[in-house]
Amino acid sequence: MPYLVYGTVTSSGGSNSGEAEIDITTSLGTMQWTANSNGIYVADLADVGYSDGETVTISTKDKFNNEISTDTLTLSGGFSNLDISLSVRTKPQGTTGYTVKSMLQSIGNCPISSDNPLPTTDFSALVPESYDYISLSYTGSNLTGVVYKEGGSSGKTVATLTLTYDGSDNLLTVTRS
Numbered sequence: 614m615p616y617l618v619y620g621t622v623t624s625s626g627g628s629n630s631g632e633a634e635i636d637i638t639t640s641l642g643t644m645q646w647t648a649n650s651n652g653i654y655v656a657d658l659a660d661v662g663y664s665d666g667e668t669v670t671i672s673t674k675d676k677f678n679n680e681i682s683t684d685t686l687t688l689s690g691g692f693s694n695l696d697i698s699l700s701v702r703t704k705p706q707g708t709t710g711y712t713v714k715s716m717l718q719s720i721g722n723c724p725i726s727s728d729n730p731l732p733t734t735d736f737s738a739l740v741p742e743s744y745d746y747i748s749l750s751y752t753g754s755n756l757t758g759v760v761y762k763e764g765g766s767s768g769k770t771v772a773t774l775t776l777t778y779d780g781s782d783n784l785l786t787v788t789r790s
Contacts, residue, residue, distance in 0.1 A: 616658040617692040622648045622673060625680055625701050626723060629653075632676040633699070639663040663688055673697050679725050739789055742771040755782060 622633040629652030636645050641662035648654040663669065671684045680699035723729040740761050746768060750758035759774040775788045 614659060615691065616663055616688060617655060618658060618671070618686065618695055619655040619692070620653075620694050620696040622652040622654065622675075622697045622699065624675060624699050624726060624728075626726070626728070628728060630675050630680070630699055631727070633697075634674050634676065635697075636672045637661070638670045638672070640667050658688070665689065671695060671697065673699065675699055675726065677725055677727075678702070739774070739787075740772045744771050 618637065622630040622635070624630040631648060631650040631652050633648040633652060633654075634645065635648060635654055635656070636643055637656055637658065639658060639661055641664075644656065644658070644661040646654050646656045658669070665688055668685050668687045671682075671686060673682045673684075674680065679702055681702050682697050682699045684695060684697060686693055686695055725731055742761070742763070744761040744763050746762040746765050748758075748760040748762070748766070749756060750760075755776070755778050757776050757778075759776075760770055761772040761774075762768040763771050773790050775786075775790065776784060777786045777788075779785050
């Protein structure tokens with residue numbers, strides 16, 4: 614007999630959590646669903662099996678695995694509405710054979726999500742001009758110069774990078790000219 618569980622998954626920031634992963638565990642098994650892009654889900658427990666009156670566990674995580682929720686629901690009748698509110702994960706999740714040393718959970722007091730992604734730097738802006746030739750120069754085993762040219766090895770120089778190192782051969786600076 615069908616038993617529908619439906620609702621909306623909301624992030625800790627209050628927005629709908631699209632593509633959240635939902636596991637519903639009954640006494641007979643576990644089924645997995647994914648909320649749609651608006652955070653809406655509908656699950657039929659007849660697909661996994663259940664007993665009327667039993668309490669099931671609903672474990673939910675956002676698509677980045679930064680926010681989670683664990684809820685319980687006692688089955689009665691033919692359907693239940695469960696709106697799920699995620700919370701920022703407070704403990705790192707270990708991976709088999711690998712110890713997590715740290716975990717980014719938020720940037721600017723907002724959880725990392727599609728609305729607040731981890732910032733990255735585009736280093737192509739270091740040499741934004743078009744080039745088709747690169748010449749490298751070394752001092753010992755350290756790269757100390759990079760020349761970018763347009764028009765091959767005898768073409769026009771469009772950018773030069775100068776790299777400096779400390780006494781332990783650690784890169785200190787990269788200067789564009």
